[in-house]
Amino acid sequence: MRIDCPCCGPRGVAEFSYGGDGTLRRPDLATREAEPFSAYVYDRENPRGPHVELWHHIAGCRHWLRVTRNTLTHEILGVEMAGRFAGDAARIEGQGA
Amino acid sequence: MQKYSALSLLKNAFSGHRHWQPAWRKAEPKPAYDAIIVGGGGHGLSTAYYLAKEHGLTNIVVLEKGWLGSGNIGRNTTIVRSNYMLPDNNRFYEWSMKLWEGLSLDLNYNVMFSQRGVLNLAHTPAQLDDYARRGNSMRLEGIDAELLGPSEIAALVPGLDLSGSARFPVVGGLLQPRAGTARHDAVAWGYARAADARGVDIVENCEVTGFLREGERIVGVTTTRGEIRAPKVGVAVAGSTSQVLALAGVSRLPIESHVLQAFVSEPVKPILDGVVTFGAGHLYISQSDKGGLVFGGDIDKYNSYAQRGNLPVVEHVMSEVTAMLPFVSRLRLLRNWGGIMDMSMDGSPIIAPGPLPGLYLNAGWCYGGFKATPASGWCFAWTMAKDEPHPLNAPFTLDRFRNGASIDERGAGPYPKMH
Ligand SMILES: Cc1cc2nc3c(=O)[nH]c(=O)nc-3n(C[C@H](O)[C@H](O)[C@H](O)COP(=O)(O)OP(=O)(O)OC[C@H]3O[C@@H](n4cnc5c(N)ncnc54)[C@H](O)[C@@H]3O)c2cc1C
Ligand SMILES: [Zn+2]
Numbered sequence: 213m214r215i216d217c218p219c220c221g222p223r224g225v226a227e228f229s230y231g232g233d234g235t236l237r238r239p240d241l242a243t244r245e246a247e248p249f250s251a252y253v254y255d256r257e258n259p260r261g262p263h264v265e266l267w268h269h270i271a272g273c274r275h276w277l278r279v280t281r282n283t284l285t286h287e288i289l290g291v292e293m294a295g296r297f298a299g300d301a302a303r304i305e306g307q308g309a
Numbered sequence: 310m311q312k313y314s315a316l317s318l319l320k321n322a323f324s325g326h327r328h329w330q331p332a333w334r335k336a337e338p339k340p341a342y343d344a345i346i347v348g349g350g351g352h353g354l355s356t357a358y359y360l361a362k363e364h365g366l367t368n369i370v371v372l373e374k375g376w377l378g379s380g381n382i383g384r385n386t387t388i389v390r391s392n393y394m395l396p397d398n399n400r401f402y403e404w405s406m407k408l409w410e411g412l413s414l415d416l417n418y419n420v421m422f423s424q425r426g427v428l429n430l431a432h433t434p435a436q437l438d439d440y441a442r443r444g445n446s447m448r449l450e451g452i453d454a455e456l457l458g459p460s461e462i463a464a465l466v467p468g469l470d471l472s473g474s475a476r477f478p479v480v481g482g483l484l485q486p487r488a489g490t491a492r493h494d495a496v497a498w499g500y501a502r503a504a505d506a507r508g509v510d511i512v513e514n515c516e517v518t519g520f521l522r523e524g525e526r527i528v529g530v531t532t533t534r535g536e537i538r539a540p541k542v543g544v545a546v547a548g549s550t551s552q553v554l555a556l557a558g559v560s561r562l563p564i565e566s567h568v569l570q571a572f573v574s575e576p577v578k579p580i581l582d583g584v585v586t587f588g589a590g591h592l593y594i595s596q597s598d599k600g601g602l603v604f605g606g607d608i609d610k611y612n613s614y615a616q617r618g619n620l621p622v623v624e625h626v627m628s629e630v631t632a633m634l635p636f637v638s639r640l641r642l643l644r645n646w647g648g649i650m651d652m653s654m655d656g657s658p659i660i661a662p663g664p665l666p667g668l669y670l671n672a673g674w675c676y677g678g679f680k681a682t683p684a685s686g687w688c689f690a691w692t693m694a695k696d697e698p699h700p701l702n703a704p705f706t707l708d709r710f711r712n713g714a715s716i717d718e719r720g721a722g723p724y725p726k727m728h
Binding site for chain 2: 213232246247250251253255257258260263281283284285
């Protein structure tokens with residue numbers, strides 16, 4: 213498996229550290245109920261097929277990437293920067309990765 | 310059921326082995342049962358067996374989408390142990406160990422359970438202290454555990470690099486003498502045959518494609534071979550748990566599916582007596598009766614349903630095995646494969662009623678579900694029959710995460726790839 217890092221180019225998966233489901237959003241810190249936090253920490257959709265996930269280019273540029281990958285075939289369908297440098301599509305105002 | 314014995318073997322030998330019966334019937338699914346078990350892996354089959362044997366529920370069916378043994382039950386490295394630290398885990402896995410000890414007789418099927426010992430190597434004094442603590446925790450639960458020094462280890466495992474110049478010198482180890490290995494396929498076949506003998510229907514090539522509901526309640530399933538109704542439906546589908554529960558409208562669970570690879574070398578003469586684990590990384594190795602070295606390491610550490618992994622893990626596992634047992638570098642690798650693990654958020658399983666009325670869930674087995682096969686089925690059968698958990702599986706609920714009662718043996722936190 214190779215990830216085409218927008219910063220470094222195609223690199224082997226061994227250079228990256230997996231950050232899990234990339235669609236999760238931490239609840240607003242002002243939230244008082246436990247339920248949204250517990251769902252954020254523990255509950256996963258775990259799809260068989262395309263999965264939006266985070267990868268950290270730990271042995272490269274150290275950017276966090278948001279990767280769309282097919283979990284059944286390991287095919288990588290898209291890579292973009294996460295967080296501050298994210299493209300408009302992935303970017304959510306005022307939030308990090 | 311045709312009973313297996315030395316006499317039956319002799320009789321069949323003299324008649325040219327023409328009269329053996331199939332080990333289980335090829336059952337046609339009936340329209341309704343008292344209970345349905347989804348998944349014909351080790352856990353589904355043992356659940357069916359104990360439902361019939363312990364609770365008298367024989368009008369039941371096991372539905373398997375492929376053939377028996379096509380999932381993780383036929384893909385694991387066959388290690389059986391009960392050397393945990395947390396009491397909830399120790400009690401559950403020790404009950405499994407006790408069931409293993411009588412299993413071949415109970416099933417009238419040789420599962421080749423071999424109590425050859427599992428030795429965890431320690432490479433630093435701190436790690437040895439940690440093992441001593443775990444050993445004490447085991448002994449408090451009445452489980453066998455022995456702390457060994459390098460000379461005892463040298464006598465036990467001749468091929469180890471015990472020199473001071475080893476990259477990770479061995480300073481001691483924790484041995485569970487009653488732990489060992491079993492023949493994984495035989496466990497599936499033995500449970501299937503014994504359940505079938507008690508009247509359980511086992512239906513292969515029958516995929517569950519949906520659930521029948523009356524309001525909130527689950528009252529049966531739709532399958533590739535038609536509708537089947539039952540007041541109780543137990544799900545034991547390991548790596549496919551998220552997909553099957555999504556069919557019931559449960560779209561999120563504290564589970565991620567990850568791929569774990571395993572390896573077998575070419576067969577060699579007996580060199581490794583027990584199971585040995587490398588403590589400076591994650592590696593476990595034993596020698597099969599055929600002579601192949603069977604070993605594995607970490608999961609690949611990303612969500613996967615591919616049943617095959619990537620090369621960095623292969624390379625990592627090979628470097629670990631050759632650091633620990635240098636002679637392995639001269640062996641050729643025969644086969645390598647992967648299986649899909651239901652990794653839970655705390656590394657411990659779920660055996661519980663729910664999450665919907667009429668539904669029962671058995672999942673979250675991570676790397677360790679083979680050794681759990683007898684106790685998992687035993688406890689799940691109890692839970693399905695009595696609509697409440699047995700004390701042994703009462704801690705393994707689905708809502709323990711929400712309630713802050715997670716059972717995190719490694720203290721690794723809610724990261725499935727770390728368990
Ligand atoms: C490489 C590897 C090494 C391992 N090593 C060890 C070890 O040394 N010791 C240990 O204790 N554990 C080990 N494990 C873990 C252990 O094998 C599993 O935890 C355990 O087998 C899972 O339970 P099972 O046997 O019921 O699963 P499976 O055999 O996977 O059974 C689940 C079944 O459900 C079926 N299914 C899925 N979806 C559907 C559907 N929609 N309808 C009908 N059927 C369906 C599947 O086809 C499958 O047969 C290892 C696992 C792997 C992959
Ligand atoms: Zn990069």
